[in-house]
Amino acid sequence: MSRKTRDVAGIKLWSEVVREYFGHACQRCGRAHGRMNAHHIIRRANYVHRYNPDNGLCLCVHCHVWGKTFSAHGTPEDFLAWFAEYDPLWNSWRIRHKNDSMKDEGRLFTSWNIPYIESEITKLKAVRAAGGIKEPMRD
Numbered sequence: 124m125s126r127k128t129r130d131v132a133g134i135k136l137w138s139e140v141v142r143e144y145f146g147h148a149c150q151r152c153g154r155a156h157g158r159m160n161a162h163h164i165i166r167r168a169n170y171v172h173r174y175n176p177d178n179g180l181c182l183c184v185h186c187h188v189w190g191k192t193f194s195a196h197g198t199p200e201d202f203l204a205w206f207a208e209y210d211p212l213w214n215s216w217r218i219r220h221k222n223d224s225m226k227d228e229g230r231l232f233t234s235w236n237i238p239y240i241e242s243e244i245t246k247l248k249a250v251r252a253a254g255g256i257k258e259p260m261r262d
């Protein structure tokens with residue numbers, strides 16, 4: 124199985140765990156029907172947090188990408204200003220961790236490879252089996 128295939132499975136599971144945690148309700152506008160997305164707080168290109176369930180926020184498609192006057196991807200600066208008020212502690216975590224690197228000392232995996240993705244999927248399954256995210260990472 125290719126890395127791409129495992130990544131798609133990992134992101135899908137990550138998205139499901141995040142949306143379940145927030146009860147499939149948009150955390151910005153409160154909408155609780157229609158299509159919901161999981162938004163990466165720290166960009167998904169940062170592989171340290173790509174599958175981290177504490178790095179996801181449930182947003183409706185409007186607040187995530189479609190909104191012309193406000194959306195996480197359409198107006199990222201406005202979104203971050205909103206996010207800082209929505210959860211100041213989580214925002215502090217974002218700032219402290221946004222430049223985390225796979226190459227940091229002490230990491231079990233130093234590159235984005237299939238064993239790393241498999242280990243992240245295992246962690247996501249454990250979080251889901253435990254009923255969601257119990258202690259969001261705020262360190």
Ligand SMILES: [Zn+2]
Pocket residue numbers: 149150151152153154182183184185186187
């Ligand atoms: Zn919304």
